[in-house]
Amino acid sequence: xxxxxxxxxxxLPLVLVFVIGLAxxxxxxxxxxxxxxxxxxxxxxxxxxxxGVGDKKAPxxxxxxxxxxxxxxxxxxxxxxxxxxxxxxxxxxxxxxEEKGMRYHPDDMARYxxxxxxxxxxxxxxxxxxxxxxxxxxxxxAKCHGDKAQGDPDKKGPPLNTYALHELEMELLSLKEGFxxxxxxxxxxxxxxxxIENRGMAYHPKDMATYIYFHFNEKGKK
Numbered sequence: 664x665x666x667x668x669x670x671x672x673x674x675l676p677l678v679l680v681f682v683i684g685l686a687x688x689x690x691x692x693x694x695x696x697x698x699x700x701x702x703x704x705x706x707x708x709x710x711x712x713x714x715g716v717g718d719k720k721a722p723x724x725x726x727x728x729x730x731x732x733x734x735x736x737x738x739x740x741x742x743x744x745x746x747x748x749x750x751x752x753x754x755x756x757x758x759x760x761e762e763k764g765m766r767y768h769p770d771d772m773a774r775y776x777x778x779x780x781x782x783x784x785x786x787x788x789x790x791x792x793x794x795x796x797x798x799x800x801x802x803x804x805a806k807c808h809g810d811k812a813q814g815d816p817d818k819k820g821p822p823l824n825t826y827a828l829h830e831l832e833m834e835l836l837s838l839k840e841g842f843x844x845x846x847x848x849x850x851x852x853x854x855x856x857x858x859i860e861n862r863g864m865a866y867h868p869k870d871m872a873t874y875i876y877f878h879f880n881e882k883g884k885k
Contacts, residue, residue: 697775700767704760713780725780729773736769786863794864796874803859812879819851824879831875835868 708721715723739757778784807820814822876883
């Protein structure tokens, strides 16, 4: 490394000489954001929104939870072996990324991918709450079917606490899938189900059937 002289004959401090030497040798890598790195090196195969590209045999990333992303990325940066040729391709790509001076911490990239592309993360940022079958029933079903599923004639809500488990599940599944069923209340129930889903309170028929049967049916309580 050569000493750099000032015009008036002085010399630059040793620290500045060292810094200039590093800059000239390219030792200072360009500081890039996770977005920059992803779009420049990952989007080509994994998609600009993490949706995956079939032709590139690159799996989608926008469905993985943040901890799973961190784990996979850590395996790559640590060169940990994993089964499958896809992992070997990813290790090769990871080395190319690092050779270009675009190193990143796995947790940082995982956080960027998850919060930017995963729909669940977007819901969480808006105060998303995953409702249990108990909460859905209490808020949306009890007003017509009764707080103990005993039914309410005034609301034309039939009792549910006399149904067998498989009967409840079949009835709820038919509503969810839009199957026609006998009885004037079916259309009303289908409309109610739409309101439940629009409020972000969708449920799996088996979960709701299990809750109703084991909490309200006398045989289920035993």
